[in-house]
Amino acid sequence: MGIQDDLQELKKMIKESEQKKEEKKFKFPFGKKVGKRQAKKNFITVIKINENSNIDFKKVQIDEQTIMEGGIPRLAASKYVMHWKGKPVIILPSWSVEPFSPKDNYEQSLVNGSNAKGYAILMNKMIKETADGKKKVNGGMVGWIVGGILLLVIGYALMTGGAA
Numbered sequence: 001m002g003i004q005d006d007l008q009e010l011k012k013m014i015k016e017s018e019q020k021k022e023e024k025k026f027k028f029p030f031g032k033k034v035g036k037r038q039a040k041k042n043f044i045t046v047i048k049i050n051e052n053s054n055i056d057f058k059k060v061q062i063d064e065q066t067i068m069e070g071g072i073p074r075l076a077a078s079k080y081v082m083h084w085k086g087k088p089v090i091i092l093p094s095w096s097v098e099p100f101s102p103k104d105n106y107e108q109s110l111v112n113g114s115n116a117k118g119y120a121i122l123m124n125k126m127i128k129e130t131a132d133g134k135k136k137v138n139g140g141m142v143g144w145i146v147g148g149i150l151l152l153v154i155g156y157a158l159m160t161g162g163a164a
Contacts, residue, residue: 032057034087044081044088051094072097079103 027033034043042062046069049055060067067076067090074092080099082089091100109115 029057032059047091049093
């Protein structure tokens, strides 16, 4: 075996190790994900955040826009329902009867000025302006320049009496 063979083997080993390091996809705990039939019967996956920052997954049925969690009725209106891979999910802090609402959180971030949307637009504009520092010559302009040079050469040839 030569050095080339050793290098090829090392490259293969590196590729295999990179493929093994791929991130694992998130999956709900067994029995906590809501299926299509259960979703039609108003079941939902509840991600409950406890006071000690631990989370629990439960499958609960919505009844008249409320769910019973820990013996306490909690709100479960449509504005609190999010979807993960087409499955309904609610994020519920254990200390509140109102679940997390992405719409309310978005509006609050606009009021606080902590919304990233405006920053993304500004950054895109700044990057575009720095990239457009040099004026690009478009195809039509190149044609006019080449045509003008040809006219000058022909005009010069006619005025000097042609080719020598």
